[in-house]
Amino acid sequence: MGRETAKAQQGTAYTVEQLVAFNRYNPDILPDLENYVNDQVSSQTYSLESNLCLLRLYQFEPEKMSSQIVARILVKALMAMPAPDFSLCLFLIPERQMEEQFKTLIVLSHYLETGRFRQFWDEAAKSRHIVEAVPGFEQAIQDYAIHVLSLTYQRIPRTVLAEAINIEGLALDKFLEHQVANSGWVIEKSQGRGQLIVLPRDEYNDPILKKNTADSVPFEHIAHILNNLS
């Protein structure tokens, strides 16, 4: 079977995806998949499918597992939240292969899953060596935080937002300016309690906007009637 080696930087992603699609159960592609994880980290891209494929190969041949690669995959999966990718990865890591650094990441995931952002940022600060190895980590978690906050709040106090995205003071002011300019945020002054940020309304935080699809009628039903009308 022809095996494509993912050597060229340009078009690497395309080639590896093909590799996974056509060689799913081929142990020989392990080195390519490992290289691809490192590529994902350095170029800030992500492929769940090929990472799961690699974890699967480690599951089949545990002696070939690289802890560093697994840690990187887990960090990338955390960055994919709110998607459940982190759990998908954990399902494939046998207990015997569990390591301290993975456990730290599990704790971080737990905080994110339960909205405990303050505890998350505290713990992440203690594990810089793990999380700083992956560029874009902070941004990805901030995006997730904003996602959950947007589902929940129409108007959110500045302090709550600050804690969730771990940005304070002038940096936060700048961040808010950017969001006001580009994402439709509005800043209000609340009586004596600091700023209130008004988030854009959508179907998740505003009941009126929720489309009532249950009452929509499929076209086929109407077409059926039209056929019978004289």
Place this chain on the structure above:
Amino acid sequence: MADHDEQRLQPQDLGYDPNFVPDSVKSFVVHLYRQIREKNVYEIHQLYEASFQTLSERHFKDTPWPSVDAVAQYVDNDHVFCLLYREMWFRHLYARLTPTLRQRIDSWDNYCSLFQVVLHGVVNMQLPNQWLWDMVDEFVYQFQSFCQYRAKMKNKTEQEIALLRQFDQAWNVFGVLNFLQALVEKSAIIQILEQEKEGLEQFTANDGYDYNGGSNVLKVLGYFSMVGLLRVHCLLGDYDTGLKCLQPIDISQPGVFNIVIGCHITTIYHYGFANLMLRRYVEAIREFNKILLYIFKTKVYHQKSPQYEQILKKNEQMYALLAICLSLCPQSKLVDETVNSQLREKYGEKMSRMQRYDDEAFAMYDELFSYACPKFITPSAPSFEEPLVNYNQDAYRLQLKLFLYEAKQQQLLSGLRTFLKVYSTISLAKLASYMEVDEPTLRTILLTYKHKTHAVDSAGKVISNADVNFFIDDDTIHVVESKPPKRYGDYFIRQVALLQGVINELDTIKLE
């Protein structure tokens, strides 16, 4: 073909004579062979399902069928027929007796030979879908059985360990997956299903059979192998990939997968289970509901079939999974009345306990999950150096642990729901005091609720499955009442049709 160790043993060692062929069996293989050659699918099915069962009950209740060498002479020593016969032989053995390691290895060899013959496209038979499904189903089952067996290292004899080391390719996970994948690819079944959507193929319309003088074996084995792959990936804990393997089959439409009841149930059971683990509870609930209703209506027709017990078992397991899904993700409108009343009867009490989220609740989640989950496996070969231990429970324990971990994260949400159902607005401070937590903690609970009830589907789209919803305005919670939608559309369509009917009738009346 692998040697038959059992042939070298004398009948008195085995307790039966593998070379003795009763007349009824002779007649059976002769008929089966002829019907296969003449491609009479209906007759083949009768012989395969009914006669084989009857003869097994009568002559082979706790012994194997005659060896293939003993029957080969009656069927022109036909190579392919012998492979098929052996496949049935081993299936019977696994069902009635406990296979030895040697027999497990021989069965693997037989599957290799059989699949290779099929993959080379040399086969010119039409076999009943039931048989072809049973082959794939049994293949995966024997793989699962082997992994369980191999993981119990503690009491292995030296001879067994030597055999395991020597035949490390037998039931190797790569081999199993690659065979299933090869059947999918070589049959081009995915392209066939695609082309069918455009009316260029007649696969489903013909129930998978080939009416152009060809063979249905490779195509249908390829089709069933997609379900086989879903099953294997679930056993490994790789739910996402499992669902991807099933994707070419549209389970919302009738297809070859629901022609054979065993296949239909296996497909939906694993589809639902995978969605449960992926936290897509609404999807799981929908599919479990449909199949449980279907089984309720049709099980009476399967009472005499050899699959009846399996059908009942899976039925019970799916009720347990449905109970779990509904406890984690309450939905009021997705479950049919019939299914709901069965569910209340079986698990009503347990479900109310599960929704309390105390220690007892988690014991219930544990119990139901353990009862209903697939038999997870460890795919890697054992290390023969370590002290020999049993690790056959490891895979199951991991999946259970991760599932309970997820359930625990939802622990405080049930209490929250109760309050949200009672208030239309409430301040954070007040709710925090009712729930006996501080405000920051309450904020995290509210965020958790939103996160857990808004699942991300395979396309990355956010879908809300919250039965009760809310939003926060600064420090006040506003509860969103979800009214049941008034179905004006359906009502009007019905009235239009009725009126048209009246008009049509009027038109036919001739006035003097």
